[in-house]
Amino acid sequence: MKLNKILKNAFLVMVACLALSACATKKSTGQMQGDVYTGTDTVEYLASGVPDRVFFATNESVLTTASRDTLRKQAAWLRKNSKVTIVLEGHADERGTREYNLALGERRANAAKDYLMTYGISSDRISVLSYGKERPVDSGSNPLAWSKNRRSVTVKAN
Amino acid sequence: MKKIIFLFLFLILPNKVLALIEVDITRGNLNPLPIAVSPLSIDEQSKKSFDKLLKIKNIGSEISKVVENNLKTSGLFNPLNKDAFLQAPDIANLKPRFEDWSLIKAQALITGKVTIVEEKLRVEFRLWDVLAGKEMMALAFTTVPNNWRRVGHIITDKVYERLTGEKGYFDTRIIYVAEEGPKTRRIKKLAIMDQDGENNKFLTLGNELVLTPRFNPTSQMVTYLSYFRNLPRVYLLDIETGMQEVVGDFPGMTFAPRFSPDGKKIIMSFAKDGNSDIYTMDLENRIVEKITNHPSIDTSPSYSPDGKYICFNSDRSGYQQIYIMRSDGSKVKRISYGKGLYGTPVWSPRGDLIAFTKLHKGKFYIGVMRTDGSGERLLTENFYQEAPSWSPNGRVLIFYRETETDAKGKGFSAKLWSIDLTGYNERLVITPTDASDPSWSSLLSN
Numbered sequence: 001m002k003l004n005k006i007l008k009n010a011f012l013v014m015v016a017c018l019a020l021s022a023c024a025t026k027k028s029t030g031q032m033q034g035d036v037y038t039g040t041d042t043v044e045y046l047a048s049g050v051p052d053r054v055f056f057a058t059n060e061s062v063l064t065t066a067s068r069d070t071l072r073k074q075a076a077w078l079r080k081n082s083k084v085t086i087v088l089e090g091h092a093d094e095r096g097t098r099e100y101n102l103a104l105g106e107r108r109a110n111a112a113k114d115y116l117m118t119y120g121i122s123s124d125r126i127s128v129l130s131y132g133k134e135r136p137v138d139s140g141s142n143p144l145a146w147s148k149n150r151r152s153v154t155v156k157a158n
Numbered sequence: 159m160k161k162i163i164f165l166f167l168f169l170i171l172p173n174k175v176l177a178l179i180e181v182d183i184t185r186g187n188l189n190p191l192p193i194a195v196s197p198l199s200i201d202e203q204s205k206k207s208f209d210k211l212l213k214i215k216n217i218g219s220e221i222s223k224v225v226e227n228n229l230k231t232s233g234l235f236n237p238l239n240k241d242a243f244l245q246a247p248d249i250a251n252l253k254p255r256f257e258d259w260s261l262i263k264a265q266a267l268i269t270g271k272v273t274i275v276e277e278k279l280r281v282e283f284r285l286w287d288v289l290a291g292k293e294m295m296a297l298a299f300t301t302v303p304n305n306w307r308r309v310g311h312i313i314t315d316k317v318y319e320r321l322t323g324e325k326g327y328f329d330t331r332i333i334y335v336a337e338e339g340p341k342t343r344r345i346k347k348l349a350i351m352d353q354d355g356e357n358n359k360f361l362t363l364g365n366e367l368v369l370t371p372r373f374n375p376t377s378q379m380v381t382y383l384s385y386f387r388n389l390p391r392v393y394l395l396d397i398e399t400g401m402q403e404v405v406g407d408f409p410g411m412t413f414a415p416r417f418s419p420d421g422k423k424i425i426m427s428f429a430k431d432g433n434s435d436i437y438t439m440d441l442e443n444r445i446v447e448k449i450t451n452h453p454s455i456d457t458s459p460s461y462s463p464d465g466k467y468i469c470f471n472s473d474r475s476g477y478q479q480i481y482i483m484r485s486d487g488s489k490v491k492r493i494s495y496g497k498g499l500y501g502t503p504v505w506s507p508r509g510d511l512i513a514f515t516k517l518h519k520g521k522f523y524i525g526v527m528r529t530d531g532s533g534e535r536l537l538t539e540n541f542y543q544e545a546p547s548w549s550p551n552g553r554v555l556i557f558y559r560e561t562e563t564d565a566k567g568k569g570f571s572a573k574l575w576s577i578d579l580t581g582y583n584e585r586l587v588i589t590p591t592d593a594s595d596p597s598w599s600s601l602l603s604n
Contacts, residue, residue, distance in 0.1 A: 059477070061432070094560070097501035097515050097544045098369060098595070099414040100471060100478055102383075102390070103427065103434040103455040106411055110432030129388060130411055130429065134367060139341035139567035141541070 036064055037147035042137045046154060050077045053153040054112060058093070058146075061107040063115055071112060074154055075119035085157045088112050090130045093146035098132060105130030112152040127157065188582075190236040191321070194264035194288075195226045197240065198281065199248035204274040211277075211303050218247070218272045221281065224310025225268065225317070227354060228328045232318065233583030238264055251284060256291045264288050268317060279303045283313050285320055295320050307356060312603050327549035328353060331599045332556065333371045333380055333397075334574060336360060337592040341563070341570045348382060350397065353598075355588050361395065370414065370545075371395075372597045376421030380597075381405065383413045392426050394441075406439045406446055414457045419465050425449070427457040436470055436487075449487040460504045460512075461485065462529070469493075469503040469512050469529070480514055482529065493531030502545050505529075508552035511579075515544040515557075524557050526579065537581040550600045553579050556587065558594040 031039035037055040044052045051074075054067035063071070078084060090109030092101035109128040117123055138145035198218035200208075208217040229235035243250075244258040251269035259267050270283030282298035297316060299309055308329055315326030336349040346368050348361040362368055362384075371382035378397045383390060392405040392412040406412065410430040417424060422441055427434045436450040436459045450456040454474035461468055469482045480494040480503045494500040498518030505512055509529075516523040516536065522543045525536040543559040556576045563570045572594045574587035587596075 059473075094542065095517070095520075096499075097458070097471070097478075097517075099427070099458045100455065100473075100501050102411070102413050103429055103457050106429040106434065107432040107455065114432075128410075130390065134344065134369070136342055139563055139570060140565070141562040141567075142565075145567065 031144060032147050033064075033066075035143060035147055036066075037144075037150070038066060039148075042148050042151075046074060046156065047077050050074055052155070053151045055147060056108055056150040056152075058095070058150065059104070061104065061111045063111055067112075068115060071115045072119060075116050075121055078116070078121050078125070079119075083158070085125045085127075087155045087157045088126060088128050089135075089153045089155055090128065091135060091149055091151050091153070092133045093149045094133045094136060094141070095146060096133065101132035102130050105132045108150075109152045112154070190234055191265055192238055192263050193229060193235045193266040193268065194238045194243060194259055194262065195222050195229070195240075196243060196245070196250045196267065196269045197222045197247045198270040198272045198283065199246075199251055200272045204272060207274045208272075208279070208303060212306065214306075217279070217303075217306055218270075221272065221306055221310045221313070222268070222270070224307055224354070225314050228311065228314040229317070231354070231585060233578055234318075234322065238262055254286055254288075256286075256288050259286075259288045266294075266317075266321065268313070270313070274303075275300060277303075279306055279309065281309050281313070283316075285317055307352065308602070311353070315601065315603070324553065325551045325601065327551045327554065327598070327601070329601055329603045330550060331373075331602070332574075332587075332596050333361075333373060333599070334558075334589070334596040335368060335371065335594045336589065337572050337594060338364075341567070348380070348395070349589075349591075349593070351589070358590050361397065361400075370595050372416050372547075373599045374417045374421045375419055375550075375600045376417075379417075379421070381415040381417060381424050381426075383415065392424065394424075406437075406444070412437075414459065416460055418461050419463050425459045425461065425468065427459070436468070449485075450483075450490075451487070458502050462505045463507050463509045467505075467529075469505055471501050471503060478517075480512065480527075480531070493527070493529070494534075495531060496534055504546055504548060506552045507548055507550055511552070513546040513548065513555055515546070524555060524577065535581065537577050537579075538575075538584060543575070545595055547597045549598050555579065556596045556598055558596060560594075 036057050046052050051070045054070050088109040090105035092104045113126050136149040138148045198221050200218035214220055226237040229237050242262045251271050265288055267286040267288050273280045278300050280300045285295040287294050311329035314328040318326035330353045333350045336347045337344050339345045345364045347364040348368050348371050351358040367385035369383040371380050380395045384393045390411045392415040393402055395402050405424055408428050412426050412428050415424050415426040423438045425438045428437050433453055434455045434457050436456045437448050439446045452474055454472055456472045458471040459468050467482055468485055472481050478499040478501050479492055480500045481492050483490040498516050500514050500516050502515045503512045511526045513526050516525055521539050523536040524538050524546050527534040540559055541562045546555040546557040554576055559575050560572045572592045574593045574596050577584045
């Protein structure tokens with residue numbers, strides 16, 4: 001009986017430990033999935049519930065599930081506000097050559113543009129501007145800072 | 159027996175006397191040649207005149223300082239301390255006492271004389287082989303007094319050419335991007351300076367972002383990327399007149415411009431709908447030609463010196479690699495096969511090598527490879543560096559390096575560096591502000 005209790009306690013302690021360690025790992029990667037930024041530190045809003053930016057993996061221009069979700073919200077908002085025109089500003093992190101990053105930023109902004117267009121936003125309302133690595137939001141030299149900088153930001157143009 | 163000894167001496171002695179000094183440039187700077195740069199002699203009258211004209215007390219010794227500094231930074235020469243010189247500059251220029259100069263271990267000696275002739279600067283100089291006791295070269299120039307630093311550069315070019323057998327790179331300029339302000343909002347201006355970091359001048363005001371200026375190899379024109387009115391486009395700038403114009407009428411971003419070796423075309427990337435391809439524009443008839451046609455990113459094009467080939471950067475394999483093709487876009491061939499990503503290929507002015515930036519395991523390298531991709535050599539490793547540009551003789555590369563910031567995002571800087579093709583003689587190029595994207599001009603005096 002006593003042994004049972006000890007085992008039970010040990011079990012509880014183990015569960016607690018696991019929960020804690022799970023918490024700890026979650027905390028360290030809490031703002032990134034793979035190397036795509038999933039936090040909200042730098043995000044601004046076009047309207048309530050409409051985030052202005054999407055994030056990318058290193059060297060990638062593929063939209064993640066979260067990015068597509070954000071862009072659908074932007075598309076819905078743009079449909080409601082049909083006079084608004086936008087600039088999609090594409091960016092890269094500092095870990096690449098300047099010229100390649102200009103092309104990569106352009107490719108990322110266009111991935112966002114294409115998705116908005118499939119949700120009914122006319123290309124006449126969208127222009128694209130790549131900044132490459134020239135305009136980071138986070139000046140850090142670490143993977144989290146770089147993940148915040150790999151982005152396409154939707155900016156109201158009028 | 160006697161006969162043999164006689165023959166032996168005959169073969170050795172003339173050799174020793176005739177063998178003029180030579181500098182081996184194929185190895186590093188392990189044994190820089192000891193050279194004495196005697197201050198150029200000047201008479202009192204000329205000294206006073208130049209002091210009045212240029213506000214420089216002794217123009218003769220100032221010119222020799224330019225020469226001395228150039229020789230030293232080349233890494234191939236070791237200019238000796240002037241305090242040890244025994245012979246006065248004016249007498250040395252007439253007839254050096256070679257014993258005095260070999261006593262301080264000088265193998266070569268530069269002497270000269272400055273005079274004022276009808277308000278102009280006249281400079282003569284001589285290069286002497288101290289060991290052989292011979293004059294190797296004597297030249298004279300006349301120019302406007304304001305050009306006095308250039309005279310120093312031209313003297314260095316002549317000496318360098320005589321002693322190494324290759325053209326120099328001292329009478330040249332470097333165009334670059336001057337940077338200021340926080341990393342998230344950098345202010346960038348085009349700037350130009352002499353190869354030795356003197357005579358810095360801003361060419362734009364910093365109102366718009368400017369990137370990647372490149373010299374026309376045949377004139378004082380520059381092509382660069384400007385975000386004027388938030389439209390990133392390739393521009394042309396005439397350094398002499400300050401005239402600027404946009405290159406071509408493209409419905410999207412143009413970037414990564416460079417001139418063809420004859421200076422008549424611009425080659426660049428044009429990005430549209432998420433795809434970047436390479437185009438050329440003829441500056442005379444403005445005809446635009448599409449060179450690559452591929453859904454991947456094609457950028458950073460650079461011509462071979464004969465204009466027949468183009469090297470460029472593409473991610474058509476999935477990642478950034480270096481490719482070459484004929485100048486009409488045919489026969490595309492990947493040449494980089496090492497581990498890591500490759501970017502910014504630039505063809506050497508000698509034609510035999512391509513310099514590049516490589517990213518591997520979180521480090522950036524500047525390297526060179528042969529034009530078929532073989533013989534890759536990495537010259538320098540750092541946290542971040544890229545964009546090499548060749549000296550006009552193909553011996554030295556200039557590039558820029560950025561520092562890693564600390565946990566708070568502080569401590570960022572961007573600086574120009576140069577390194578010898580051999581991987582030796584890495585040097586910080588001092589600029590008044592932070593700097594990036596350097597491009598080396600051709601020899602001005604050619």
